[in-house]
Amino acid sequence: MKTALALRHVAFEDLGLLEPLLQERGYAVRYHDAGLGRLPDGAGAAPDLLVVLGGPIGAFDESDYPFLTDTLALLQHRLARRQPMLGICLGAQLMARALGAGVAAMGHKEIGFGPLALTPAGQHSVLAPLGTGVPVLHWHGDQFEVPVGATRLAGTVLCPHQAFAVGAHALALQFHLEADLARIEQWLVGHACELAAAGITPQALRAGAQAHGVALAQAARAVFGAWLDGIDATAGQATA
Template sequence: MTSAFPDTIYAIQHLAFEDLGALEDVFYQLGFRVRYFEAGVDDLTLAFKHTGLTIILGGPIGVYEAEDYPFLQQEIDLLKQRLASGLPTIGICLGAQLIAHALGAKVYAGHAKEIGWSQLSLAEVPDNILAPLAETPVLHWHGDTFDLPEHATLLASSDLYPNQAFSVGQNILALQFHIEAAADSMEKWLIGHTCELRKASISIPALRADNLRYAGSLEPQAQLIAEKFMRHLTR
């Protein structure tokens, strides 16, 4: 880490139990600290004006629900300013949808819930940062999707949804899937999302078994991706 780059990563949560998961230890090992902000509770101005890395995490609400959740509009406005400045930003799940929306793309309810573990189809682009995931199942957990923003580079697709990840330049990365999924924290998700899982007729025991089966193999690949992203920012 260079002395000029801020040593704290800001993470914006939309659910208390969805945190940086497997990525948090990676950042600590690289010499960074982590500070969390709660959307809808904390003032997010500092997080979005941060010149270091800001990560926007997932949540159950939709980008298009600002009438029901007024804090979303301020979050979107601040995010637009951040992206226009090219400040380093990662969005995961809802965070990716917010980035897509802030860049002018449409975000909308998808044709089906995508919940569970499956492999991505990586786009054939030079130096795809997601290359470590070529043969590794990832956790999908979403019902909304987005169109690819103008000037964005598509990085990955899935069988159900064509736009699973994109980048804009080297500082902005949007991931619809959950790269942060960690084996030791997924039980909180099964408890917190029980209503959604029941409504979608997802077998909780089967999903629990898959979490235990696949999360361990995802974590080292997620570490490689996080390390590469941070090396670019701090070189």
């Protein structure tokens, strides 16, 4: 059985819609909660897929959260070996850092639902189902630079760097395509202080989740399914 390891930073920012899809495709899913015990040894029994999830800390905050040093080392180890990896929000920023790119505060928050502008490469990528204007969930105040050798796939007016890919094996998403919007209340409670500071009402996000939840779930399945197909194809070529 294939294995998928998710690095989780807060309990409610989990694999969401991606978890049942992974299970359908034969992955045994397990979590490592940040700061609780040591990360898996990068030279040991590595999972077939690593997913690095979001969280409310910064990708450059290792002086305050020392476990990030080990996380970055694990990401560098896997990326150097072209082992499959998906990064979401904080996870995407950590991937960018692991590849030598910068991450910095934007000076404003991007929280709420809004469509992506796909680059020409993005229009021919696994993100193509999002090119129809379906609004995705944004929830961040930092932005990664696109690493050297990576391909920028999408942006928004507030955040031009929303996604990048490295080959078929590594995908970084600044937005939360994985979020199960039927559980939006967990996000609203968990990030209540951030929402209040940004002047964003729970009512607005709740309404957005209700309006876009079905379309986003369909788009998420299409995007993640296409990306996992690419991983499987690459693995098949490597073993042929």
